[in-house]
Amino acid sequence: MYYLNMFFICSMLGYVMETFLKCFFFKSMNNGILFGPWIPIYGFGAIIIVFITDYVFKKSGLSRLNRVVKIIITVLLSVSILTFMEWSAGNLIELLLGKVFWDYSDLKYNFGHYIALEISLVWGVFILIFMYVLRPLIDKFIKKIPRFISYLVLVLFIIDCILTCFLV
Template sequence: MTSKKNLYYYLNNFILFSFFGFLFENIMHLITTGSLTNNPFYGPWMPIYGFGVIIMIFFTRLVFNRVKLNRPLKIIILFLAVTIILTILELAGGYLTEFIFHKSFWDYTDLKFNFGKYIALEVSLGWGIACLIFLYVLKPLTDKFIEKIPKFISIILLILIIIDFIFSFFLK
């Protein structure tokens, strides 16, 4: 893959899974509370999901795909590694958002195995399982779609996300 194609591949994954994150958050919130979530953005995206996917793609391409292990062991090690990586991302995202923007978008203090308010064992294990589903089920399906997204659509969506970010955090 050329570096330009690589850039659009990552950009399109970021956009698509930011949107899927928005859908996931709203569905889970609807199931657990009966209402839609209070999205911090105006548009239908949750960028932390996009960043998580990009990190997982980098991790599997640069590190994990080069390791020769049998499949069950590879899945176990991958699960543990991505659980730790995504937990660190969630913790950093929570604290950075609170520090920079003085806002908190999630709080796990009501969960039994929480550590601070931004991470909890229950949620971290869920991220590990979700990542395995992403890597082994969703990603092979979405890769075919992602390659067909016109570049101008990717650029327009990125501009919209940036504008949304500015309005959501700096102009509210």
């Protein structure tokens, strides 16, 4: 249940953040393809960061590295994976739905129109905020979520995905 709840909480936090950005900074920004209050790429990103911080270092013997080196490795790995995910998701959405939900062509260091160095650097900042501010708070909150709430949110998410496939 931990990973499922982490996925949904971070997907919802991503939705809140993008809604805030849309309201105050980027009026033309599209904040998600689903109808519900979640953007799954943020949930997947959180799970990847949790995996890297919890398992990669412990299982590979890299846990002996000093804290600064671990942070650098975590951020570089996470930024690389999240940037690839963003590129893949953008291309997949365009291929399957025939729509473009974000376009970084106007940024100086863009690659295609789905990724840009400037955005990847922002991902790096978000990763640090997630690791050191949000994750400890989310971990405490997750322990208090009843199982039936997790299942209810999962069912709503699945319904949202099905509706999106048929209506978008």
